[in-house]
Amino acid sequence: MVLPKYDVVLTTDRSMMSNYHGKEFLGFVTTGPLFITVGPFKKLGEWIHEYIAMPKMKVDKYGRPYQAPYGMRKIEAALLDAGINAAIIDPDHVHKYIPNARILMLSHHDYFGLNPPSSTWSAIVGREPLNAYSFRRFMMRIRPYIMDAKSRNGLKVVVGGPAAWQWLYLPELMDFFGIDTVFDGEGEKLVVDFVKRILNNEPVPRYVYVGVNDAPSIDEIPIIKYPAVNGFVEIGRGGCPRGCAFCPVTIRPLRWYPLEKIEEELKLHIKYGVVHGLIHAEDVPLYGSTGVELNPDKLIKLHQLVKRYYLTMAWSHTTLASVLTAEKKYNKLATKIAEIIEDEHQEWWGGAQVGLETGSRRLAKAIMPGKAAPFKIEDWWDVVEEALGVMHDIKLIPANGDYRITWGRRRTTLWRR
Numbered sequence: 001m002v003l004p005k006y007d008v009v010l011t012t013d014r015s016m017m018s019n020y021h022g023k024e025f026l027g028f029v030t031t032g033p034l035f036i037t038v039g040p041f042k043k044l045g046e047w048i049h050e051y052i053a054m055p056k057m058k059v060d061k062y063g064r065p066y067q068a069p070y071g072m073r074k075i076e077a078a079l080l081d082a083g084i085n086a087a088i089i090d091p092d093h094v095h096k097y098i099p100n101a102r103i104l105m106l107s108h109h110d111y112f113g114l115n116p117p118s119s120t121w122s123a124i125v126g127r128e129p130l131n132a133y134s135f136r137r138f139m140m141r142i143r144p145y146i147m148d149a150k151s152r153n154g155l156k157v158v159v160g161g162p163a164a165w166q167w168l169y170l171p172e173l174m175d176f177f178g179i180d181t182v183f184d185g186e187g188e189k190l191v192v193d194f195v196k197r198i199l200n201n202e203p204v205p206r207y208v209y210v211g212v213n214d215a216p217s218i219d220e221i222p223i224i225k226y227p228a229v230n231g232f233v234e235i236g237r238g239g240c241p242r243g244c245a246f247c248p249v250t251i252r253p254l255r256w257y258p259l260e261k262i263e264e265e266l267k268l269h270i271k272y273g274v275v276h277g278l279i280h281a282e283d284v285p286l287y288g289s290t291g292v293e294l295n296p297d298k299l300i301k302l303h304q305l306v307k308r309y310y311l312t313m314a315w316s317h318t319t320l321a322s323v324l325t326a327e328k329k330y331n332k333l334a335t336k337i338a339e340i341i342e343d344e345h346q347e348w349w350g351g352a353q354v355g356l357e358t359g360s361r362r363l364a365k366a367i368m369p370g371k372a373a374p375f376k377i378e379d380w381w382d383v384v385e386e387a388l389g390v391m392h393d394i395k396l397i398p399a400n401g402d403y404r405i406t407w408g409r410r411r412t413t414l415w416r417r
């Protein structure tokens with residue numbers, strides 16, 4: 001079979017290139033430490049962990065994945081829109097494309113397991129997380145192909161994605177794996193010019209940081225061309241009016257997609273047979289708003305739109321304060337949204353990350369005074385308890401450890417101790 005040739009090949013390892021059995025949040029299991037690392041059961045433990053956490057992605061006859069991480073799909077779309085010959089290739093097939101590629105672009109959520117929760121768990125048990133292990137093993141496998149292509153045709157290797165910064169702390173690995181540039185930040189606006197420079201044999205910097213002024217506007221963010229993992233669709237990008245001191249989201253501008261643009265990506269997924277999906281923003285209930293007050297009209301229309309296309313849907317993130325605001329201050333808006341989402345295809349939705357962060361009111365006031373807004377941060381305990389009570393009632397399941405709290409709304413007193 002003759003393979004197509006791509007000037008730009010985008011890829012990542014299996015911990016990213018998986019649909020996690022159709023359950024997005026099962027992907028978190030890749031951040032856990034390897035089940036067993038010694039003795040005769042090492043291979044078995046590895047196999048079980050990988051089977052649960054990162055099953056192989058379906059690919060076409062050329063090794064192009066059926067679904068791929070959303071951020072990579074955006075970069076692929078920006079390059080394709082600019083007429084650049086680019087494709088995302090599954091990690092099991094990428095070695096066949098490296099010899100003819102001009103640029104290999106890697107992306108990852110957590111290349112070396114340095115982000116939480118990977119770093120948290122591995123520090124506790126002293127074992128490498130699966131995602132870091134998987135990436136290391138992948139890189140060792142393709143390294144000979146990279147080095148050969150670099151010496152034969154000057155292949156350039158670029159690392160990006162949310163964890164691009166991690167390479168800056170490991171310069172010896174950049175040399176070992178032949179990495180030419182670390183591309184750090186939202187790429188849609190700058191990546192085309194950057195790639196064209198390489199294709200024109202012009203020099204490019206070893207480190208590119210995309211600052212606020214180069215973050216793409218909504219109009220500059222392209223529509224993805226092929227499905228994202230588990231029907232993921234972005235409804236808003238960056239920014240958060242709550243301004244928690246520890247949060248990198250706050251250094252980027254907040255941008256909401258218009259419904260028409262969201263609908264184009266919903267249609268695209270349906271075209272490819274993806275009928276279950278996840279909408280993403282840092283705080284989904286804030287869709288279409290300018291501060292921490294909600295925009296009920298837009299929020300209702302958003303959910304009606306998504307449910308017109310997807311049989312089942314989920315939220316990626318919400319704050320507890322937004323859920324409570326919707327229910328208490330906007331005439332049971334959270335319940336109204338639940339009535340749109342819950343139907344014969346789904347009885348509940350989730351698992352949204354709620355970001356509890358701390359049970360200490362003193363700490364909350366110091367580091368995240370806007371987290372409870374429009375309620376007072378001094379009432380953080382009550383906001384958490386009441387919001388989780390609302391979530392329990394409307395069957396919105398949180399994704400992280402807070403799930404224990406929702407088992408009984410009155411059990412929230414437990415975490416105060």
Ligand code: SF4
Pocket residue numbers: 240241242243244247248249250282283319355368371
């Ligand atoms: S509420 Fe969440 S997204 Fe917003 S600033 Fe705080 S941690 Fe970041």
